[in-house]
Amino acid sequence: MQVRIIKPGLLSTIQDLGRMAFLPDAVPRSGAMDSLACRIANIVLGNNENDAVIEFTYHGAELYAETDLLIAFSGEGATLTSNGIRIPNDRPVFAPAGTHLKLEQGTGCRSYLSISGGWDVPIVLGSRSTFLTAGFGGFHGRTLKEKDVLRNIPQENKQCRSLFNSLKSDTISFPSWSAPKEKFLSGIKNNVRVIPGKEFTRFSAESLIAFLSEPFAAGLRSNRMAYQLEGPPIIKNKFDELISTAVCPGTIQVSGDGKLMLLMADCQTTGGYPRIGQVIVCDLPVCAQLKPGDQIFFEEISRRQAEKLYLQQEQNLKELKAAVSWRI
Amino acid sequence: MQIQTPNSQLFKSYALAEHAITLEFGNEIDEHVAEKVSSFKALLNEYPFTGMLSLVPAYTTLSIFFDPLAVILNPSLEGIDCYEKVMNYLAQIEEKLSARKSTLQPDVLSIPVCYGNEHGPDLREVANHTNLSPSEVISMHSSAVYKVHMIGFTPGFAYLGGMADQLSTPRKKTPARAVAAGSVGIAGTQTGIYPIQSPGGWQIIGCTPLKLFEIERSAPALLKAGDVVKFESITIEEFNKLKRK
Numbered sequence: 146m147q148v149r150i151i152k153p154g155l156l157s158t159i160q161d162l163g164r165m166a167f168l169p170d171a172v173p174r175s176g177a178m179d180s181l182a183c184r185i186a187n188i189v190l191g192n193n194e195n196d197a198v199i200e201f202t203y204h205g206a207e208l209y210a211e212t213d214l215l216i217a218f219s220g221e222g223a224t225l226t227s228n229g230i231r232i233p234n235d236r237p238v239f240a241p242a243g244t245h246l247k248l249e250q251g252t253g254c255r256s257y258l259s260i261s262g263g264w265d266v267p268i269v270l271g272s273r274s275t276f277l278t279a280g281f282g283g284f285h286g287r288t289l290k291e292k293d294v295l296r297n298i299p300q301e302n303k304q305c306r307s308l309f310n311s312l313k314s315d316t317i318s319f320p321s322w323s324a325p326k327e328k329f330l331s332g333i334k335n336n337v338r339v340i341p342g343k344e345f346t347r348f349s350a351e352s353l354i355a356f357l358s359e360p361f362a363a364g365l366r367s368n369r370m371a372y373q374l375e376g377p378p379i380i381k382n383k384f385d386e387l388i389s390t391a392v393c394p395g396t397i398q399v400s401g402d403g404k405l406m407l408l409m410a411d412c413q414t415t416g417g418y419p420r421i422g423q424v425i426v427c428d429l430p431v432c433a434q435l436k437p438g439d440q441i442f443f444e445e446i447s448r449r450q451a452e453k454l455y456l457q458q459e460q461n462l463k464e465l466k467a468a469v470s471w472r473i
Numbered sequence: 474m475q476i477q478t479p480n481s482q483l484f485k486s487y488a489l490a491e492h493a494i495t496l497e498f499g500n501e502i503d504e505h506v507a508e509k510v511s512s513f514k515a516l517l518n519e520y521p522f523t524g525m526l527s528l529v530p531a532y533t534t535l536s537i538f539f540d541p542l543a544v545i546l547n548p549s550l551e552g553i554d555c556y557e558k559v560m561n562y563l564a565q566i567e568e569k570l571s572a573r574k575s576t577l578q579p580d581v582l583s584i585p586v587c588y589g590n591e592h593g594p595d596l597r598e599v600a601n602h603t604n605l606s607p608s609e610v611i612s613m614h615s616s617a618v619y620k621v622h623m624i625g626f627t628p629g630f631a632y633l634g635g636m637a638d639q640l641s642t643p644r645k646k647t648p649a650r651a652v653a654a655g656s657v658g659i660a661g662t663q664t665g666i667y668p669i670q671s672p673g674g675w676q677i678i679g680c681t682p683l684k685l686f687e688i689e690r691s692a693p694a695l696l697k698a699g700d701v702v703k704f705e706s707i708t709i710e711e712f713n714k715l716k717r718k
Contacts, residue, residue: 165538168527170686170694172628269688279628279669281688343487343495388502389625389632391529391536393490415531415625423490448488449554452541455491459542 146260146297147211150289154206154248159264159283160257162195163410164272171414174394175274175282178369178410178433179255182220185324186259188466189217189237191304191473196263197273199289201248201256208258210244211294215261215309219326221253221434227317236323237473239312253434261309262300276411277369308473322472324465329458330431335360337428337441340448342397342420344387352379352403356421357445361405363435369411372435378403381419389417395424407432425451427458481567483509484535486560492526494559495536502532502634507622510535511699512570520566522559523547530698531623581618582695582702584666584681586657587712588614592680595645599659599676602642610678611706613637614657619664621700629668629686629694633702636664648674655680657704668694679704682715 150157162183163176177183177200184194204223216238218225225232226249232238240246248256266273266284275283284293300306312318331338345353355377364373379399392398396408398418407424408416409432422443424432435441446454484496496513499506510530517528517537524543529536541555550558588611589596600607619633626632636659644660649672652658656667658675667673668685685695696702707715 165526167628167693168529168538169624169697170629171624171626172693270693278671279686340488340490343489388500388532389623390531390534391489391493391495393493393538395490413626414529415623426491448491448556451491452545452554452556455541456545 146214146262148214148246148260148295149209149211150291150293150295151207151209151245152205153289153291153293154201154203156202157206157289158200158275158277159197159266159273159289160200160275160410161197161263161273163274164270164282166271168391168414172270172279173276173411173414175272175276175369176410177257177274179220179257179430181329181430182255182257182326182433183259184462185235185326185329185465186217186219186257187263188462188469189235189324190215190259190261191302191308191469192259192261192263192300194462194466196259196298197266197283199258199264199295201258202254204248204250206248206289208246210240210242210246212242213309213313214238214240214242214244215305215312216240217259218256219259220256221251222256223248223251225256225258230317232317233319233323235325236319237308237312238317238319239309239314240317241315244317254436255433260297261305262298265296265298278411304470304473311473320472324469326430329461331428335431335439335441336444337431338425338444338446338451338454339397339422340425340446340451342422344399344419345421347381347383347419348399348421349380349382352377353421355379356405357443360440360442362440363437365437367435367437369409371409371412372407372432374405374407374441376405379405379421387417387419389415392416392420395426395429396420397422397424409433425454427451427454481564483513483567483570488556489536491555492541493536493538494556495534496563497534499533502622504620506533507620507699512573514698516566516570516573517563520569522550522562531625579699579701582700583705584683584702585707585711585715586615586679586681586704587707587709588679590709592653592709592712593657593678595658595676596678599640599642599678603640605639610640613640614664614678615704615706617703619702619704621696621698621702623698624694624696627667627669627671629696631665631685631696631700631702633664633666636662638662640664642676644674645676648672649677652677653680655682655685657681666696680712682712682718
């Protein structure tokens with residue numbers, strides 16, 4: 146299977162679930178910002194959930210199917226269309242050779258296109274994810290450009306072949322079942338759960354109350370490394386300098402001028418700012434969909450609750466995998 | 474039933490995230506603390522637990538990243554949640570630490586550096602700030618022995634301790650938009666090398682032709698925490714010759 150990029154869109158890169166093994170060398174995790182959307186887009190095709198997907202930022206990208214395709218689309222950054230007709234999310238889609246796919250305006254920030262077998266790019270340092278700052282991984286270490294041609298890794302697995310054969314037709318076709326991403330989220334819009342950070346108690350009581358009750362808006366300076374959050378200033382009680390230590394996606398640092406920085410997929414591996422909170426893994430996909438100006442509220446939960454939610458999410462995705470394999 | 478998490482004499486700990494625990498071996502930048510971090514890292518690398526994904530050392534801490542599902546499903550680890558399970562495991566292997574021989578003295582790695590000119594645009598600035606001549610700055614910087622305290626900032630970036638206090642110079646007020654790969658800089662009392670071209674605020678006094686980070690190598694980062702390095706002053710001709718290799 147093969148597609149050609151007609152228009153790349155604002156920022157389109159190849160991602161998987163990221164690289165963990167080189168964190169000690171300060172190589173960031175990278176990977177899909179909305180890992181839930183990436184996993185669902187892969188699972189509904191019978192793929193490995195870590196297979197490479199394309200991460201699109203907002204709408205505008207256009208692709209041409211040079212062969213018959215078996216694909217899936219997830220995430221809210223755009224809606225997938227062909228000839229003005231919307232192709233629904235979170236389910237396998239057959240698109241015949243010659244199909245023109247277009248990403249139209251969505252409600253969030255990022256969306257993901259998976260293909261049967263995953264996109265074929267080399268594994269670099271244990272992952273297919275693009276890390277733009279250092280220019281490696283993904284498609285030649287860069288964002289996708291006009292005229293790029295991407296192929297899948299031919300999928301010989303029986304499940305995928307039977308899915309392909311059952312959907313194959315002259316037009317775009319898809320089953321009536323789907324695995325809606327919303328079903329895997331907390332359901333409370335704009336609510337982002339955090340566990341208290343190591344330096345939580347260093348902040349003034351007023352600041353902690355503001356942190357857990359006032360809205361914070363994604364700033365203009367937000368990217369795959371971090372989101373700057375606009376909100377009430379967060380003031381430290383203790384002024385001693387910190388010694389740099391490990392941070393990770395989800396860490397909320399407070400800068401010297403009292404601004405919150407929420408670290409995301411491409412964040413540095415260490416940091417020296419005080420940490421007020423850590424966004425739970427299950428709610429990072431919510432953050433990945435924020436557009437500048439979008440507001441969130443932080444809710445404090447315990448480490449143990451966060452772990453339970455994490456394990457529950459893994460269980461739900463495992464059940465989804467079983468359900469998909471039964472359907473296809 | 475609550476299983477008590479044993480208190481370690483060696484470190485304090487906290488949950489960095491659901492999938493990461495940080496061990497604190499001290500609260501100041503210190504040779505002995507760094508030694509404890511690297512020996513515990515070596516111990517864990519030798520005795521990893523199922524689900525352990527990555528170990529991130531820093532000045533005073535070692536952070537352990539793991540797969541919570543693999544940890545919670547591991548019946549041989551005791552505890553009611555991942556935190557307890559990992560902490561109990563660490564207590565078990567901590568006993569093995571004293572039985573281990575202290576690690577051998579690491580080799581001193583020599584890093585060739587072409588100081589000044591276009592490769593060290595801020596050498597004069599550092600000389601002015603420290604009231605030294607450029608050649609005195611070079612000779613002081615290249616005569617000390619440095620220890621890699623931490624890798625951070627960008628892939629393979631080594632924060633080095635051991636620079637003469639006299640060379641201490643504050644960061645630039647406005648960071649440079651692009652610092653060349655290999656640039657050797659000073660920021661406060663620290664010195665370091667930029668492995669890849671990136672923005673940066675350190676005062677750049679020279680450049681090494683060595684590749685500090687290369688994805689084709691099996692160990693992509695040339696330096697790791699705990700390594701010992703020296704700088705060797707080279708001419709521009711030697712720089713160009715080494716660069717071509």
